Amino acid sequence: MLFSSITFLYYFLPIVLLLHTISPKPLKNTVLLISSLIFYAWGEPRLAVLLVISLIFHFICGLLIEKYKDKNKTIAKTVLCISALVSLGMIGYFKYTNFFIDTVNSALGTVIPLLKVSLPIGISFYTFQLVSYQIDVYRGMKAENNIIDFCTFISFFPQLIAGPIVRYVDISKELKERKVTLAQFSLGIRRFVFGLAKKILIANTLGELTEIFRASGDLSVLYFWMYAIAFTLYIYYDFSGYSDMAIGLSKMFGFEFPENFNYPYISKTVTEFWRRWHISLGSWFRDYVYFPMGGSRVNWKRHIINIGVVWALTGLWHGASWNFVLWGLYYGVFLIIEKFFLMDFLKKHKIFSHVYTMLATVIGFTIFNATTFPQIAHDLGGLIGLGGHPLVSAEALYYLKSFAVPFIVGAFFATPIAKNAVMKLNENKTANAILTVVEPIIIVAIVLFVTGSLVDGSFNPFLYFRF
Amino acid sequence: MEKKKINIRNLITSVMFLLVIFGLFIASIISPDALYSLTERRTLAQFPELSTETLLNGKFTGSFEGYTLDQFPERDSFRKLKAFYFMNIMNRGQVNKYYTVDGYIDKLEYPKNQAAFDNAFAIFKDVNDKFLKGTDCNVYLSLIPDKNYFMAAQNGYLSFDYDEITEEIKTNMPYATYIDIYNTLSLKNYYYTDQHWKQETLMPTVRALLAGMGKETNAEYDIVKVEKDFYGTYYGPSTFDKTSPDVIQYLTNDTIKNCKVTSYDSGIGKKTSVYTLADLEGNDMYDVYLGGPDALIVIENPNATTDAELVIFRDSFGSSISPLLIDAYAKITLVDFRYVNYNALNAFVKFENQDVLYLFSTLIMNNSLTFKK
Numbered sequence: 001m002l003f004s005s006i007t008f009l010y011y012f013l014p015i016v017l018l019l020h021t022i023s024p025k026p027l028k029n030t031v032l033l034i035s036s037l038i039f040y041a042w043g044e045p046r047l048a049v050l051l052v053i054s055l056i057f058h059f060i061c062g063l064l065i066e067k068y069k070d071k072n073k074t075i076a077k078t079v080l081c082i083s084a085l086v087s088l089g090m091i092g093y094f095k096y097t098n099f100f101i102d103t104v105n106s107a108l109g110t111v112i113p114l115l116k117v118s119l120p121i122g123i124s125f126y127t128f129q130l131v132s133y134q135i136d137v138y139r140g141m142k143a144e145n146n147i148i149d150f151c152t153f154i155s156f157f158p159q160l161i162a163g164p165i166v167r168y169v170d171i172s173k174e175l176k177e178r179k180v181t182l183a184q185f186s187l188g189i190r191r192f193v194f195g196l197a198k199k200i201l202i203a204n205t206l207g208e209l210t211e212i213f214r215a216s217g218d219l220s221v222l223y224f225w226m227y228a229i230a231f232t233l234y235i236y237y238d239f240s241g242y243s244d245m246a247i248g249l250s251k252m253f254g255f256e257f258p259e260n261f262n263y264p265y266i267s268k269t270v271t272e273f274w275r276r277w278h279i280s281l282g283s284w285f286r287d288y289v290y291f292p293m294g295g296s297r298v299n300w301k302r303h304i305i306n307i308g309v310v311w312a313l314t315g316l317w318h319g320a321s322w323n324f325v326l327w328g329l330y331y332g333v334f335l336i337i338e339k340f341f342l343m344d345f346l347k348k349h350k351i352f353s354h355v356y357t358m359l360a361t362v363i364g365f366t367i368f369n370a371t372t373f374p375q376i377a378h379d380l381g382g383l384i385g386l387g388g389h390p391l392v393s394a395e396a397l398y399y400l401k402s403f404a405v406p407f408i409v410g411a412f413f414a415t416p417i418a419k420n421a422v423m424k425l426n427e428n429k430t431a432n433a434i435l436t437v438v439e440p441i442i443i444v445a446i447v448l449f450v451t452g453s454l455v456d457g458s459f460n461p462f463l464y465f466r467f
Numbered sequence: 468m469e470k471k472k473i474n475i476r477n478l479i480t481s482v483m484f485l486l487v488i489f490g491l492f493i494a495s496i497i498s499p500d501a502l503y504s505l506t507e508r509r510t511l512a513q514f515p516e517l518s519t520e521t522l523l524n525g526k527f528t529g530s531f532e533g534y535t536l537d538q539f540p541e542r543d544s545f546r547k548l549k550a551f552y553f554m555n556i557m558n559r560g561q562v563n564k565y566y567t568v569d570g571y572i573d574k575l576e577y578p579k580n581q582a583a584f585d586n587a588f589a590i591f592k593d594v595n596d597k598f599l600k601g602t603d604c605n606v607y608l609s610l611i612p613d614k615n616y617f618m619a620a621q622n623g624y625l626s627f628d629y630d631e632i633t634e635e636i637k638t639n640m641p642y643a644t645y646i647d648i649y650n651t652l653s654l655k656n657y658y659y660t661d662q663h664w665k666q667e668t669l670m671p672t673v674r675a676l677l678a679g680m681g682k683e684t685n686a687e688y689d690i691v692k693v694e695k696d697f698y699g700t701y702y703g704p705s706t707f708d709k710t711s712p713d714v715i716q717y718l719t720n721d722t723i724k725n726c727k728v729t730s731y732d733s734g735i736g737k738k739t740s741v742y743t744l745a746d747l748e749g750n751d752m753y754d755v756y757l758g759g760p761d762a763l764i765v766i767e768n769p770n771a772t773t774d775a776e777l778v779i780f781r782d783s784f785g786s787s788i789s790p791l792l793i794d795a796y797a798k799i800t801l802v803d804f805r806y807v808n809y810n811a812l813n814a815f816v817k818f819e820n821q822d823v824l825y826l827f828s829t830l831i832m833n834n835s836l837t838f839k840k
Contacts, residue, residue, distance in 0.1 A: 001528075006535040014492040017485075042528045186477035189484045205557060217578060395578075398625050405558040436476040440483045447487050452548030455539045456563070456706065 001042040003245045004199050006454055009447075012039065013249075020253055029152045029175060032253065039157040040122070047120040054090065055151045058083055058130045062150070065134060066143035076138060083134045087127040094119050099320035122161035124317060126154055128284055133168045135288055141169060149175045158249035162242050164260040164280035171255050178254035188251025193443050195244025200450045202413070203237035204457075205406045206230045209399060210369070220393035224382035226400060228366045233410035235365055236265065239278070265414040268353040269346050270334040270360050281317070285310050300340070307339075308332050318368070323376055327367045334360055494540040501538065507703035508750045511537040543706070550706040560624070565705035568622050571659050572701040572710055573614040577625040579632070580833050587835035588639040591825060594780070594809050595642045603820035604778075607680055608643035610636055611784050611828040613662060617654040632829060643825060646679030648672050658713040661699020662830060663753055666787040667716040673791040680822045682775070682795040688718035697752045715752050717742050722770045723790055731763035731815065732806075741766065741790045756786040762806035763815050766790070771797035776821040780804060782831040796822075804838040805831075 001008050016035045023031045041048035061083035069076040098114045105112055133154075137143045144150040153175060159166050213219075213227040243260035250257040264276035274282050286295075293306045308329065315328020338346065346353035363380065370376040381387050412418070425431035503510050515521065515530035522528070539545065553559045560566055564575045591608075599606055610633060619626035629649075637645050651671040656664045664672075667690055677683055696712035719742065729736045739758050746754035757764055760783045776798040779785050785801055793799055800816055807815075 005532055006539060007532050010488060010492045010495055010539075011535070014488050043525075045523050045525055045528070182474065182477050182481060186480045189480055193484070201552065201557075205553075205559070395625060398623070401623065402560055405556075409557075436479065439476060440479045443480055444483050444487055447484065448545070449548055449552045451491070451539075452545040452552065455536055455542055456546040456549045 001039050029148050032156060033148055033152045036155040036157040036160060040160060044121055055154055059147050059150045061134060062137050062143040065137045069138055080134050080138045084131050087130045091123055091127045094123055096320050125163045125165055126160060128165050129154055132284060132288060136168060158246040164243055164257055165284050166257055170258055174255045180254040184251050188248045192245050192248025193446050195241045195248055196450045197446045198237045198241030198244060200453050202410055203234050203241055206234040206410055209403050210234060216395055218393045218395035220390045220396045221385050222392045223396035226396060228362045228383060231369050232362045232365045236414060263416050267357045268350055269338055269357055271338050273357055273361060285314055304336055307336050323370055330364055330367060498540050506543055546706040547708050563704060565701060566624060567707045568618050570710050571618060571654060572705045572707055573618050574701060575624060576613060576615050576830055576833055579627050583833050583835045587832050590809055590838055591640060598812055598818045599823060602818045604818050604823045606643040606823045607646055608640050608825040609646040609648050609676060612649055613828055613830045614657050646676055648675050651675045658699050659710050660702035660713050663784060666718055669788055669791060677795050684794040686720060686794040688720050690716050690718055692716045693747055695747060715755060722768060722794055725769050726793060727767040729765045730758055730761045732761050760786060760803050762803055764801040766793050766799045768793045768797055773797055778816055778821050778823045779826050781826045782828055784828050785826050808839040
C-alpha cells in the first residue's frame with residue numbers, strides 16, 4: 001500500500017485513526033501492529049509471513065542477548081552474530097544474489113541462471129532496524145520483552161517500507177506510554193499533508209520530465225542539465241516527502257520519529273550534505289559500521305579505508321548494481337578530499353562551496369539514476385557537451401518553458417526560506433490570526449489537489465521503494 | 468492569548484482534515500458504484516472479487532486501488548481540480564498531454580514515431596506491389612493534418628514538421644499521386660472536443676479530392692443537426708472545464724438515403740446505412756458516420772451516373788468524408804488496415820480499374836504499428 005493512494009488516504013487511514021483512538025490503552029499497540037501487517041500484506045501478502053517470522057525470531061534473539069550479555073558473553077555474541085547473519089542473509093538473498101550471479105557471469109563468462117526472487121518491499125529498512133536493535137541490546141540497551149510492542153516497533157506502517165530507520169531507543173518510551181495531544185496531532189497533519197504535496201504535486205511533476213528526457217530523440221546539453229537538475233529535485237521531494245509523511249503519521253499516533261532530511265540542498269560541503277540527507281541511514285552506517293571500524297581514530301590510511309568501505313556499502317544499500325557502488329565511492333572520494341584537504345577552504349568561501357556542493361550533488365544523482373556504466377558515461381558526457389549533442393534543442397526549450405514553474409517551486413521549497421518566513425509570521429499577532437484561517441484552508445486545498453491528482457493518475461510509487 | 472490562537476489553529480486544522488478524510492471515506496462507502504463514465508467513455512472498475520485466493524495471490528489488493536479511483540465520489544470534479552493545478556498553478560500548459568486553445572482541445576502528438584511511418588510506407592508499398600501494380604487502378608494519396616497542425620506550433624507547443632512529413636510521404640509513395648488538401652482545411656473544420664473533422668465543413672476538401680482524382684460533384688445536401696451534445700474523445704481525458712460540447716451534423720440527400728451499405732466485420736456482411744442513427748446513443752457519437760471504423764465497408768450508389776469505383780484505404784476520418792464522395796462513384800469500398808490484414812485484401816476486393824485512395828491522418832501515420840500484418 002502507498003501513502004499516496006486513495007486506498008490509504010480514504011480507507012486505511014481513517015479506519016486506523018478511528019480504531020486507535022477508541023481502543024483502550026493496552027490494545028493500542030495491537031491495533032497498530034495488526035494495521036501495519038495489513039498495510040504490508042496489502043502489497044506483499046506472501047512476504048508478510050516472512051516479516052512475521054523474522055519479527056518473532058529477532059524478538060527471541062533480543063531477549064537471549066540481554067539474558068546472556070553479562071552472564072555469558074560468548075553466547076550473547078553468538079546469538080548476536082546469528083541474528084545479524086539471518087538479517088543480512090535475508091537482504092543478501094533477496095537483494096544481492098542476482099547481482100552476485102551477474103557479476104560472476106560477467107567476470108568469468110559463465111551462464112549461471114538468475115534466481116526468480118522479488119525484493120520484499122522495505123527489507124533494506126527493516127533489516128537495518130533489526131540489526132541495530134540487536135547491537136544496541138548487546139551494548140546494554142534494555143530489550144523489549146513485550147512481543148506486541150517489539151513487533152509494532154519494527155512493523156509500524158509509517159516507517160516500515162521506506163524509513164526513516166527508526167531505532168528502538170527513539171520510540172521505546174512512546175511504545176509503553178503515549179498521549180496524542182492536539183498540538184502533536186495537528187503538527188502531524190501538517191507534516192503529512194506537506195509530505196503529500198512534496199510527493200504528488202512537486203516530485204511527480206519533475207519526475208515526468210526525467211521520463212520525457214529518457215524517451216527523447218532530441219537531446220542537447222541544456223536538456224541533459226534540465227534532466228540532471230529535475231532528477232536531483234525529484235529524488236529530494238520524493239524521498240523527503242515520504243519521510244515527512246512518515247513523521248507526520250507517527251505524530252498522529254503519538255510517536256516522534258527522528259528527522260530524516262534537513263534541507264540538504266543548502267549544504268556547503270558534501271560532508272554537510274550527508275548530515276542533512278537521509279540522516280537515519282547516514283547515522284546508522286556511522287554508528288554500526290564506521291565507528292566499530294575505528295572511525296577517524298586510526299591512522300590516515302585506515303581512515304581512508306574506513307570511509308571507502310562505508311560509502312561502498314552505502315552505495316550498495318541503495319541498489320544491487322555496480323553503478324550504485326560507484327555512486328557511493330564517488331561520495332567517499334569527496335568526503336576524503338574534504339576531510340584531508342578542502343574543508344578549511346570551503347568554510348572560507350561560502351558561495352563557491354555551495355555551488356561546488358550542488359554540482360557534486362547533481363552529478364552524483366546523474367550517476368545514481370543511470371542503470372549501466374555506458375549510460376553513466378552517456379549522461380555525464382552529455383552534461384559537458386560530449387556525444388555530438390547541440391547546446392540547445394527545440395524540445396529542451398519547450399520543456400524548459402513548460403517546467404519553469406515546477407523548477408522554481410522545487411528550488412524554492414528546497415530551502416528553509418518559506419519555513420523561516422512562516423515562523424516569523426507566527427510571531428506577529430495579526431499574521432498569526434490570518435494564518436489561523438489561511439493555514440487550514442491551504443492544508444485542505446493540498447489534500448483536495450492531491451486527491452485530484454491521484455484520482456486522475458495512475459500507479460505512482462516512491463523512488464526509494466526499489467531499495 | 469497567542470497560545471490560545473495556536474490551539475484554535477490546531478483545532479481547525481485537525482477538524483478540517485478529519486472532515487475531509489472521513490467525509491470522503493463515508494461518501495466512498497455509501498455512494499453506489501457507477502458502471503460507466505459518460506465523460507471518459509469507458510466502463511468503470513467494479514468491486515473486485517474477494518476470496519481467500521484473491522487475497523493471497525494479491526489480485527484483490529491489486530484491483531482495489533483501481534476500483535477506488537474509478538468509483539471515487541465526484542471523480543470528474545476532482546479530475547478538473549488536477550487540471551486546474553497543472554494549468555494554472557504549475558503553468559504546465561498541458562495535462563496528460565492534452566492542451567486547449569480557444570476552446571479547442573487537442574492531444575500533443577510528439578515526437579514523430581519514425582518506425583511507425585516506416586511501417587506504414589512498407590505496408591502501403593506491399594499493397595501496391597501485390598494488388599495494384601499491373602492493374603488499371605489509379606492510385607492516389609492524401610494526408611489529413613491533425614489539429615496540432617493548426618494549434619501546436621502557433622501556441623508554443625511541440626509539433627511535427629508537417630512539411631517534412633508531406634515530402635517524406637511523397638518520396639516514399641512515388642506510385643501514388645499526391646492530392647494536397649491542407650489548403651482546404653483550418654481549425655474550424657474540426658470539433659472542439661474530438662480529433663475528427665466536421666462533415667458539414669468538408670465540401671471544399673471533397674472537391675479537392677475529387678478534382679485530384681479527375682472527378683467532380685455538384686451534389687447538394689440537407690444538413691441535419693443532432694440535438695444531443697457531442698462530447699468527443701478529448702473531452703473526458705482532458706478535464707478542461709471551459710470547453711463547450713460539440714454538435715454533430717450530417718449531410719444527406721436522396722443519393723445518400725438510397726445508398727446500399729454493407730459492413731464486413733470478421734468477414735460477415737451486415738446491412739447498414741450511411742448514417743447509423745442508433746450510434747448517437749452510444750459511446751462515441753462520431754460512429755454515426757458509417758457505423759464507425761469497421762474493417763471493410765462497401766457503399767453502393769444506385770443513383771450513380773458512372774460505373775467508376777473508389778477504394779479508400781482509410782482511418783476514422785474517412786468515415787465522415789466518404790458519404791460526400793459517393794456522388795461521383797457507383798461504389799466505394801473502405802478498408803481499415805487496423806482491422807483488416809492487408810495480405811487478405813484480394814479476398815474482398817478485385818483490383819482492376821478503380822481509383823484507389825490512401826487517405827490517412829498524420830495521427831494514424833504516427834501510430835501505424837497498430838496496422839494488422
